[in-house]
Amino acid sequence: MRMSQLWAPTLRETPSEAEVISHQLMLRAGFIRRAAAGIYTYLPLAWRVLRKIEQIVREEMDAKGGQEMLMPVVQPAELWQETGRWDEYGDYMFRLKDRHGRDFCLGPTHEELITALMRAEVRSYRQLPLRLYQIANKYRDEPRPRFGLMRGREFIMKDLYSFDRDEEGLDVSYRYMYEAYERIFARCGLTTRAVEADPGEIGGTANHEFMVLADAGEDEVVYCTACDYAANTEKAESAPPPAPAARAETPPAEQVATPGARTIDEVARLLGVEPARLLKTLLYEADGQPVAAVVRGDHELNEVKLKRILGAKTLEMASAERIQSVTGAPVGFSGPVGLKGVRIVADPWAWAVADAVAGANAADAHLIHVQPGRDWQADDIADIRTVQAGDACVRCGAPVAAARGIEVGHVFKLGTRYSEALGATYLDEDGKAKPIVMGSYGIGIGRTMAAIIEQHHDERGIRWPASVAPYHVIVVPVNYEDQRQRQVAERLYEELSAAGVEVVLDDRLERAGVKFNDADLIGFPWRITIGPRALAEDAVEVTSRDGSLQERVPVEEAAAFVREQVRAALSA
C-alpha cells in the first residue's frame, strides 16, 4: 500500500471528546470516527487490526473445537420473554417494531437465540458436546458510553456457547475456553490476569474475567502478592478478622455530644480515636425495605456483596428524608444501637470491634463504649466490605495488591438456566430428557484493540505488537523526489511485498518530519528510512517502533533482513 493512497486521516491535535489514551490515539492516527455516542466507524487501519484480532480468536476457538457461525442481529421479542429478560434488560436493550407492530430487539447477546436453536435441533446426547461461536456486532444501549471503543453501544464481540450433557462436560468446555483465552490475549501482546468475578444477573456457578491491567480500566481488581488468588474488587473476599482475644471489659455505653461531626474523619478527630474503632452505618433501601449496613470506620462497603446477601433486586442508598424517618436523626449520626424496624447487616470486622464508637441516632451525638452483642444485634454477619490493597489474602494471608483493569473477556458457566427456561433438552442414554448444560464465553474485539493500545503506546503514538499491527513495515524515503532514494524505496517496497510482508511505502511529497510523525503515530512496528546519510554507504536504516532495533543495513540485504525480523516476531 502506498501512503498516498491509504486512507488514514491523521490529526495533529487531539479531539476534545477523547479522554483516554487509546481513544485519543485511535482518533488521531485515523483509525476510527464517531457516528453517534458509543457508535463508531472503523476506518481501514482499524479494520485491519480488528480482522487480525478476530483471526487470532478464530484460530484459538477452532483449536478447541469451536465452530463459527453467524446469528441475526435482529431478534424476536418472544424468546426474550420466555427467559424473562425482555423485561429485565429494560432500557439497556435497543428495541424496534416491524411494520406489523411485532416487537424485536437488536441483540445485546445471543443466549436466547442459540438456546432456542438447540431446543429445535438437538435431540440426543450423541449430538453433544457442541461449541458454537460467532464474531458479530452486539447492541447495548449503555447509559453512559465511554472511552471510545472501550464501552460502546455497538461493539464487536466474539461469543461462544458450549452445550454439554453434564457438569463434567461443562468443566471441560470451560477449561478449554479458559486456556484459549490465555493464548489469545498473549498472542495479542496483552498482559492479562484472570480474576474471579461477580456473576451478576446472568447467574451461573463459576466465572472469570480476563483483565488487562491498565490505568484506564473501569474495574478494580485485587490480586495476591504471594499466591494466585485474584478477583474483581466487587467480588473479592476479605480474610476474616482474627479471633478476638479474651474480651476486655467494656464500660457501659455512653452518649457524647459530637456537634456537626458527620463523617468518620470528623468524629475520629473530635473524639481522638482511630477510624478503625468507629462503626460506619449506611442506610439502604433494598427492594423498598430499609436496611442498615455496618462496616468498620476505615472500611468501604461493597454494594455488590450486600445486594447478593440480601437477595435484593434493587439496592440504593436511602434518601436523607428516609434516614431521618428510620433513625430519627439526620444523615451522619446513624448507628446500629437501638435501630428498630431495620434489617441490620454487619461486616465481621465491624462486629469484631469490642469498644466502638457509633452514631447515636440522635442529632449531634455519638455513642462510645459500644459493644457488639451487648448493645446491638445484627440480623446477618456477613462479608460486605470492599477489599483494600494491603489486606490479607483470603487464601494464603499474604497482602493483596490492587490495580485497575479492562475486562476484555469473560467466561461463564451458565448451567441450565437458559436451557430450562427455553426447554432445550436432550435424550440421555437412560432415555430421560435432560436440560443441556451450557457455558458462555465472550471477548470484546474492539475493546481488545483499545486495551492493546493502552498497554502499547508512548508519547509519539501507538506501538503495535507485530501480531496485530495494521501493517508490519513502513518504508520512508526522506525525500521522495530524490531519484536515488525513490529508486531504493520502490525496490524495497516491491521486494518486501513479494516476500509477503505487509508494507506501506510513504510516497508522499511531505517533509521527513511529517512522515516520521505519522509513522510513529500509526505505530508501524518497523520503519525503513532511506536518506542521504546511509545511502552514501549504499545502506538504509532499519528501526523498530519499540526502540529495540536500530541498524544500518546494506540496500541489497535490507528486504531479507526486515522480512526475517517480521517472521521472527510473528512466530514468537
Next chain:
RNA sequence: CGGGGAGUGGCGCAGUUUGGUCAGCGCGCGUGCCUUGGGAGCACGAGGUCGGCGGUUCAAAUCCGCUCUCCCCGACCA
C-alpha cells in the same frame, strides 16, 4: 436517571459577563514559489444558517424560553 460542563469553518479554541467595526486566531485544506533527516517559510485563496426552534430588540454568537447533541462524575457490562 441524578449531578457538572460544552456546542462558533475539518480539528483545537477566543469572543458571550457589558447586545451595535466580532465573524476572529492557530492548525489543517487549495494554488504558486521555495524547501526536504522529526509536523519548514512566503504569497494568494476557499471554507462558518455561531447546534436547532421560538421570543425580546431598531439591532442577537451575545439577553429570555423550549429543544437536540456531545463530554465529564455516580448505579451496569465484552
